[in-house]
Amino acid sequence: MLQLTCPWCGPRDETEFHHGGQAHVARPADPAALDDREWAAYLFFRDNPAGPFAERWVHSLGCRRWFHAVRDTVTYAVLATYRPDEPRPGVAAAARPEGESR
Amino acid sequence: MAEPTAPGPAALRRGPLDHLTGALRAATVTGPRAVALAELPCRTMTALRAAPDGPAAARLAEVLGAPLPTRCGDTARGEHGTALWLGPDEWLLVAEDGAPAPLDALSAALGGDPGQVVDVSAQRTVLELHGPSARGVLEKGCAPDLHPRAFPPGRAVSTAAGQVPLVLWHPAADTYRLLPRASFADHLAHWLMDAMGEYGLPEVD
Numbered sequence: 001m002l003q004l005t006c007p008w009c010g011p012r013d014e015t016e017f018h019h020g021g022q023a024h025v026a027r028p029a030d031p032a033a034l035d036d037r038e039w040a041a042y043l044f045f046r047d048n049p050a051g052p053f054a055e056r057w058v059h060s061l062g063c064r065r066w067f068h069a070v071r072d073t074v075t076y077a078v079l080a081t082y083r084p085d086e087p088r089p090g091v092a093a094a095a096r097p098e099g100e101s102r
Numbered sequence: 103m104a105e106p107t108a109p110g111p112a113a114l115r116r117g118p119l120d121h122l123t124g125a126l127r128a129a130t131v132t133g134p135r136a137v138a139l140a141e142l143p144c145r146t147m148t149a150l151r152a153a154p155d156g157p158a159a160a161r162l163a164e165v166l167g168a169p170l171p172t173r174c175g176d177t178a179r180g181e182h183g184t185a186l187w188l189g190p191d192e193w194l195l196v197a198e199d200g201a202p203a204p205l206d207a208l209s210a211a212l213g214g215d216p217g218q219v220v221d222v223s224a225q226r227t228v229l230e231l232h233g234p235s236a237r238g239v240l241e242k243g244c245a246p247d248l249h250p251r252a253f254p255p256g257r258a259v260s261t262a263a264g265q266v267p268l269v270l271w272h273p274a275a276d277t278y279r280l281l282p283r284a285s286f287a288d289h290l291a292h293w294l295m296d297a298m299g300e301y302g303l304p305e306v307d
Contacts, residue, residue: 008190009174009259013245016262061267062260063174063189 002076004069007083009062020056022046023068024088050074054088057081115200117143118227118284122291129295131302137233139294141287142279145228146183146197148208152217154191161211162219165204166195175257177271186258186269191217194269196228196281226269227287229280231294235301236278242297244270264293 002014028034028042047053053073058066070079070091079091119126119141130138152158154172163169166180171187178185182204183197197203200223208219231239237248244263247253258271266289268282282290 012261015245061262063192065189 004057004078005081006059006062007067007081008065009059012062016059016061017057018060020058023054023056052079052091115144117141118287119291129298131298135235135301137235137239137298137301140230142228142230144200146200146203147223147226148195148203149220149222150193150195151191156215158212158215158217162208165207165211175259177256177258186271188260226281227284231278232276234276236276239297240278264290266290
């Protein structure tokens with residue numbers, strides 16, 4: 001079971017949370033000025049890194065607050081969790097087992 | 103919009119587990135590994151929301167007679183019941199009986215500041231699990247660490263037990279109160295009775 005550390009409630013099981021997709025996707029300042037392609041890029045296109053990835057999570061069964069987590073998409077290790085009003089912390093990718101390729 | 107609880111014949115009110123009163127009593131386990139389950143129906147509950155460090159929270163605390171808890175797991179006993187921490191700006195005030203909550207005084211305390219005071223008595227019911235084996239029963243399906251060093255009496259957390267979302271409150275030693283939504287209460291009661299069964303049998307080495 002994956003455990004996430006809610007910034008308000010502490011470590012809890014993954015089943016208490018829901019995933020909310022990529023974090024830090026800035027809403028365009030003037031959506032009306034965008035063409036369809038740019039608007040679609042904002043709405044639908046997300047990063048898909050192999051490695052640390054900042055995501056939104058909500059502690060549905062606990063305090064019901066949204067927060068951000070940096071998770072390594074290769075090892076599934078949660079490298080950091082932080083409140084939405086805090087900047088993304090600089091974290092290095094978790095060590096991978098010897099010989100494992102991406 | 104939730105309506106305030108209408109003043110009416112209190113004798114007509116029934117808890118969501120009224121039909122299981124006999125079954126809960128029959129599930130009682132006695133002896134050294136005793137554990138008992140009962141519903142505490144129709145407790146008055148009030149949802150409170152306010153900025154935790156703002157003047158509204160301070161005025162609410164004045165009405166309650168105790169400062170609102172500020173950290174996950176903390177509770178505060180006041181004149182009108184116990185305030186359980188649900189979120190950074192959210193509390194559940196649980197009374198010890200069905201007497202009306204001081205909604206007018208609490209709403210007045212909120213003043214013009216953002217927040218809410220809502221009677222949610224019908225939202226949840228209270229199941230009380232009591233006895234030396236109460237923690238063992240819960241640990242079969244409740245993930246947070248319930249050891250007294252991590253979850254001593256006086257704490258409450260919002261979590262899940264038996265896959266039912268609930269508020270788990272530990273008001274005193276060997277006593278746990280589970281506050282599920284009314285519609286989940288029947289399932290949770292049956293889950294708990296099933297989990298209690300083994301403690302009535304001789305322990306296997």
